[in-house]
Amino acid sequence: MNDKQKEELKNKIAVEIENLTKQVENLKETVNPVKPDAAIGRLSRLDTMLNQGINKSSIAQSRQRILNLEDALNRLENDPFFGECEECGEDIPHVRLLALPESRFCVHCAEHFKE
Numbered sequence: 001m002n003d004k005q006k007e008e009l010k011n012k013i014a015v016e017i018e019n020l021t022k023q024v025e026n027l028k029e030t031v032n033p034v035k036p037d038a039a040i041g042r043l044s045r046l047d048t049m050l051n052q053g054i055n056k057s058s059i060a061q062s063r064q065r066i067l068n069l070e071d072a073l074n075r076l077e078n079d080p081f082f083g084e085c086e087e088c089g090e091d092i093p094h095v096r097l098l099a100l101p102e103s104r105f106c107v108h109c110a111e112h113f114k115e
Contacts (some may be wrong), residue, residue: 001082001091001094001097002084005094006011006076008098009076009078009098009101010073010077010092012098012101013069013072013073013076014068014073015065015088016065016101017069017070017073018067020062020066020069021066023058023062024059024062024063027055027058027059027062028059030051030055031052031055031059032058033075035058036046050051060108065102069101069102070103071102072101072102073101076101083097085104085105085106086104086105086109087105087113088106088108088109090106092105092106093106093107110114
């Protein structure tokens with residue numbers, strides 16, 4: 001991976017982390033408990049509770065992705081083998097790393113080992 005590709009990937013990771021962080025902050029506002037005295041109907045209350053559960057799951061997934069991206073950024077900066085498949089040692093295509101910067105495997109190995 002050349003310096004230009006590394007810089008492009010660093011920028012992509014930074015933008016993705018920033019977007020996910022904003023998403024988490026926005027979703028946090030939607031998971032506050034519904035006050036029992038709130039004047040909403042029973043079905044609306046159930047719908048709100050369902051949406052809260054979905055949003056809590058989205059927050060957890062986004063936080064995990066942020067951790068994975070931060071790890072990828074650390075490996076990109078410090079690991080001379082970043083961008084090489086951990087299974088077969090072949091280069092991971094740059095377009096795959098742009099799509100999934102946290103990828104540790106090439107497409108072939110990922111299909112066989114289910115990342």
